[in-house]
């Protein structure tokens with residue numbers, strides 16, 4: 286299905302490329318985007334259950350159901366999205382407006398156990414998570430480099446660390462293909 290301002294690929298899982306995004310979700314995003322008139326940078330759309338963020342949860346969330354997208358946005362644009370979201374059929378609005386990883390989460394989920402709808406919330410863990418992951422990976426890499434000459438740490442660990450860092454970056458950076 287063609288959309289004026291979105292490509293389905295923008296919503297693919299950044300961990301494996303699988304794409305289970307709902308077309309209804311993109312339809313609603315397109316309508317809202319058309320009204321607001323500025324680009325929506327999608328930082329996260331569909332996330333498979335093995336995606337690092339979903340894997341941490343007790344039960345996979347709306348992203349794993351293909352019903353949610355995070356839009357990288359701040360300031361007055363973020364306020365415009367939040368103000369208009371309900372009128373365009375979004376039932377879940379998550380607000381993260383602290384630090385570098387600012388975004389508005391929009392989803393079209395129905396009410397479920399432990400998932401009230403319509404609902405708005407803010408994230409308390411994201412800043413901690415983003416910076417925490419970054420910091421601990423850097424620290425582990427430092428440790429690895431410091432002890433690289435010993436037999437205490439394997440080459441395998443180095444590649445594991447690099448893989449984790451890549452995964453982390455893919456999971457958090459905005460897509461560049463935004464229209």
Ligand SMILES: [Zn+2]
Pocket residue numbers: 298299300301302303332333334335336
């Ligand atoms: Zn995946």
